[in-house]
Amino acid sequence: MEPVFQFPLVLPERGQGTLTQALHQQLRAAIVDGRLAAGSALPATRQVASALGIARNTVVTAYDLLIAEGYATPRAGAKAVVADVAGRRDRRGPRSLAGGIEDPRLNPFWRTPFLRPEPPRRLPERCFRLGIPDHRHFPHDVWRRLSAQSLRAWSKTRFSYPPSEGIAELREAIAQHVAFARAVACVADDVIVTSGAQQAFDLLARLLVTPGVTKVAVEEPGYPPVRAAFAAAGARLVPMPVDDEGLCVEQLPEDVRVISVTPSHQSPTGVALSLSRRRALLDFARRRNAIVIEDDYDGEFRFGGRPLDALQTLDRDALVFYVGTFSKSLFPALRKGFIVAPAWARDALITVKHCADSHCDTVGQSVLAAFIRDGHLARHVRRMRAIYGERRDALLRGLRDELDPWMQPIPSEAGLHLAARIRDPALAPAILVRALPLLPGAQTIDDYAIAPLPRPAITFGYGVIDADEIGVALRRVRRALESL
Incomplete structure (x- = not known):
């Protein structure tokens, strides 16, 4: 019983x-x-x-x-x-005043973690939130059909573990996709499938960092989860300034051994790393035997002329690890990313992946492989590029027509967001107090920085907000700022 x-x-x-x-x-x-x-x-x-x-x-x-x-x-x-008894014993354990966890049994890093999970923000569906693609234009019927096909095929196979590096069909599809979309030179054997880009950063940190020794250069401001992954692995972080040409390569310390960069669309400013700095960065890495991690999180959405070559494409010395994700081109819940790794690191990286997470789900990989192989991803990206381009134009037009006295857009030719600097830093506190409540989802670039920045700016996502809604929101902000 x-x-x-x-x-x-x-x-x-x-x-x-x-x-x-x-x-x-x-x-x-x-x-x-x-x-x-x-x-x-x-x-x-x-x-x-x-x-x-x-x-x-x-x-x-x-x-x-x-x-x-x-x-x-x-x-x-x-x-x-x-009943929901209020007097239940608190099983979470004691906490310090700073929000850390006072228990010596824990690794000291995790007592006050570098990046603490935050509860989901309560935002309207149509807003300026960064990094979220629009689900309304996704080919749901195609995805359902491919899912059914993959489930039927999977049900006829043994319930075995797939390879740690990802199933062969998906790695082949990814290699062909990045070669076509971003001119990244690779074959299927160079690709390791991950559970999103965040796992890719975690695996690379485990692979490349000697705790307490390895210096890792990160962009400042930059993507906080990248910093967190390397800090958790014991790296000594070196924040590097960013200007309108991207990472200030000339300021890299000579003893840096890993450089993390978002060259196609800097997160969060949106600028592209100039060609001269790309070459200088690769030259630095070659001379100092350093490694470059290229995070190309939304480079498929290009709105200017021909995109600059990826660092991995320019690399002739096997120094670059190229990280990609389908969270922006498809949807975040898919949890699929990848690393294009140099041949010398591939076996070790697969071993790290196997220890941390033996494999990704077979069915999800099969559906994504078919979606790419049959041309649906390329068609979807082309369609969404036009939609996002219209929204980007509306945002730039609104910043020019409504908010030009207070804000100046930072040059950006790709991705799902752009940023605008506040012209007068002295007015920044008053502008932010008035503007941000009228721009749900928008953030300041200080949210991406380790320390306060001298040039305040606001980041605007346009993945899930329509062009007409952008104009309405910016007109409201103008009326709120006219008294300044």
Whole structure:
């Protein structure tokens, strides 16, 4: 017989105490400890009595005591449910005033983590949030059909573990896609599939960092999860300034051994790393035997002329790890990214992947492989490039026509967001107080920085907001700023 409770109940033998008292006390302790979750229904009294070999009246009396004490809530014509007891024991452990966790059993880094998970922001569906693509124009019917096909094929195979580096069909499809879309020179064997770009950064940090020794240059401002991955691995972070030509390569310290960069569309300013700096960066890496991590998170969406070659394309010395993701071109919940790795690092990187996460899901990989192979990804990107381009034009037009006295767009030719600098830093606090509540989802670039920046700016995402809504929002901001 299946147990009625997923924890042991020890009832006294005859003559050693009342069964009712023992059952009541053990159930009450389970409720307080959270082993019986708030809102869950208590098993039927007949079922409990039969499973424990006791009289039903004993169980009824124990339940009545729980209800009388407020540990359970009766329901007319239905089973009683476990109450949400305010006095439950806090199982999270002690916390410091700064929000860290005071427990010496934990790794010191995770007592006050570099990047703490935040609850999802409550934003309207149509807003200026960064990094989110528009689901309304996604070919859902195509994805459902390919999913059904992949499930049928998968059901005919053995339920075995796929390769750590990803299934062959997806790695081949990714290699062909990045060669066509970004001129990245690679073959299927160079590709390692990951659970999103964030896992790619974590794997590279594990592979390349000697704790307490390796210096890693990161953009300032830059993408916080990249910094967190390398800090967690024990790297010594070196924040590097960014200007309108991207990372200031000439300021790189000679002892830096890893450089993380977003050359196609700097996160968050949106600028592109100039060709001269791309060459200078690769020259620095060659001379100093350093490694470059190229994060090309939304480079498919290009709105200017011919894009500059990827660093991986220019690399002749096997120095660049190219990281890509499908979170922007398709959707974040897909959780698929990839690394194009130099041949010398491939086997070691697969070993790291196997230790951290032995494989990605087979069905999801198969669907994505078919979606790319059959040309659906290329068509979707072309379609969305036109839609996002219209929104980008509306944003630039609104910044020029409505907010030009206060803000200046930062040059940007790609991606799903752009930024605008506040012309007068002295007015920045007043502008931000008035503007940000009218721009849901927009952020300041200080949100991406380790330290406050001398030139304040606001980042605007246009992935999930229509062109006409952009104009309306910016006109509201203009009216709010006219008193300044």
